[in-house]
Amino acid sequence: MDEQRRRRCGMPRGWRGPAWWRQGPAWWRHGPAGLRRWEEQTGEGGLPWISTLALGVFVQLGTTFAAEGQVDYRADVDLYARALLLIGSVLLLWRHRQPVPVVFGVAASTMVYLGAGYPYGPVFFSVALGVFAAIVAGHRRAAWSAVGTLWLGHLLIGHWLYRYLPPSGDGPTSWSDELVVATWVVAMAAVAELVRLRREQWARERAERAKAAKRRADEERLRIARELHDVLAHSLSVINVQAGVGLALLDGDPEQARTALTTIKSASKEALGEVRQVLDTLRGPGDAPRAPAPGLDRLPELVTQAASAGLTVDVDTEGPRATLPPGADLAAFRIVQEALTNVVRHSGSRHARVRVRYDDEALELRVDDDGPASHADAGGSGNGLAGMRERAAALGGTIEAGPRPDGGFRVRALLPRRPEENTP
Structure with a gap:
């Protein structure tokens, strides 16, 4: 229009x-559930007995009724005709396993049936089902070749070989009848092509849904692994440092050792709480977390934990503080946490500086230490910087990490104020 x-x-x-x-x-966009179940059942090696038996009975009975209107110019339906109709129906039992031989076999039996001068009728339904099975299975050239051969054979029989074939005294077939046969052949092949296209579309949609579900599961697994790494790496680093202090002072300064053990208890309790919060997301889909996710409002806690590990942290905030989306707030907290954990683990400096700068478009985080690197085995997994980059990339931000020209190490993160998260 x-x-x-x-x-x-x-x-x-x-x-x-x-x-x-x-x-x-x-049902047209996604496929009828009954058709999908039927395809799955017949595609597992079973023979389609019920549909083939129903078609065979229909062809036999329908031919009997069709013959009553063709007694003047077609041969009577005898045992030979019944046998040809039965052969065409029985061959259809293997239409899913061997669609190409079946479609040619059904076309051949139908051509013999028509060449013998038997009545027109439901015999073409057997051909239609064979063509349908071949096209849906992807053997389009074989299906079109079979129906094309059948139609050419019908032309030869109707306009030349009729002189030598029964019934006696038969004349040439009218071109209007040939047009009806051709229309029937093209129609049944076109329907089969349409079903094949829809079936392929259903298969693609199912594959895409499975791929999307797997991608969501992989992203969720990565998110949980990243959360556990950040929580455990920071807390265990504090526990490791304090355990070393406690062991060193256990005999000489029991009171200081007691303080170290108290710090270990506090850090482990907090780590257990955060691990439980992360694992709560595995309880079931749609369950809400029992505690709010940490954000930059808990930055003083990080400073206190770092101080208990012997690290002095100065925090400098620039710009008016703004409320961040939950994903960005959590990512900012974890990035600072991981950066301070790396200072405790890998730096010989006992002093670090954290700068948080708010502007209209982005949040900038910068964590500096004065170094040098301790070169001691810190027992880490080496995934800290990779985890920070993944968090920043998921929000459309960036991470820069490396040695400073004047010594020490710097981690700089830039997170958009309105991130477009890629995670579901």
């Missing part, structure tokens, strides 16, 4: 009809 006709009918500009008209019903 052109634009002028739309306006005369009172339709808005650009109107293309309702969505249900353009897209079709849900």
Whole structure:
């Protein structure tokens, strides 16, 4: 419908009809459940006995009724005709396993049946089902070759070989009858092609849904692994340092050793709480977390924990503090946490500086230490910087980490204030 006709009918500009008209019903877009179950059952090696038996009975009975109107110019239906009809029906039992031999076999039996002068009728339904099975299975060239051969054979029989074939005294077939046969052949092949296309679309949609589900599961698994790494790496680093202090002072300064053990208890309790919060997300889909995710409002806690590990942290905030989206707030907290953990583990400096700068477009985080590197085995997994980069990339931000020109190490993160998260 052109634009002028739309306006005369009172339709808005650009109107293309309702969505249900353009897209079709849900069963057409995704496939009927019964058809999918039937395809799965017959595709596992079983023979389609029920449908083949129903078609065979229909062809036999339908041919009997069709023959009553063709007694003047077609041969009578005898045992030989019944045998040819039965052969065409029985061959269809293997249409899913061997679609190419079946479609040629059914076409050949039908051609012999027509060449013998037997009545027209439901015999073409056997050909239609064989062609349908071959095209749906992807053997389009074989299916079209079989129906093309059948039609050419019908032309030869109807316009030349009829002189030598029964029934006696038969004349040439009218071209209108040939047109009906050709229309029937093209129609059944076109329907099979349409079903094949829809079936391929259903298969693609199922594969895409499975791929999307796997991608979501992988992303969720990565997120949980990243959370556990950040929580455990920081807390265990504090525990490791304090355990060393406690062992060194156990005999000489019991009171200081007691303080170290108290710090270990506090750090382990907090780590257990955060690990429980992360694992709560595995309880079931849709369950809400029992505690809010940490954010930059808990930055003083990080400073206190770092101090208990012997690290002095100075925090400098620039710009008016703004409320961040939960994902960005959590990522900022974890990045600072991981950066301070790396200072405790890998730096010989006992002093670090954290700068948090807010502006209109982004949040900048910078963590500096004065170094040098301790070169001691810290027992880490080596995934800290990779985890920080993944968090920043998921929000559309960036991470820069490396040695400073004047010594020490710097981690600089830039996170958008309105991130577009890639995680579900």
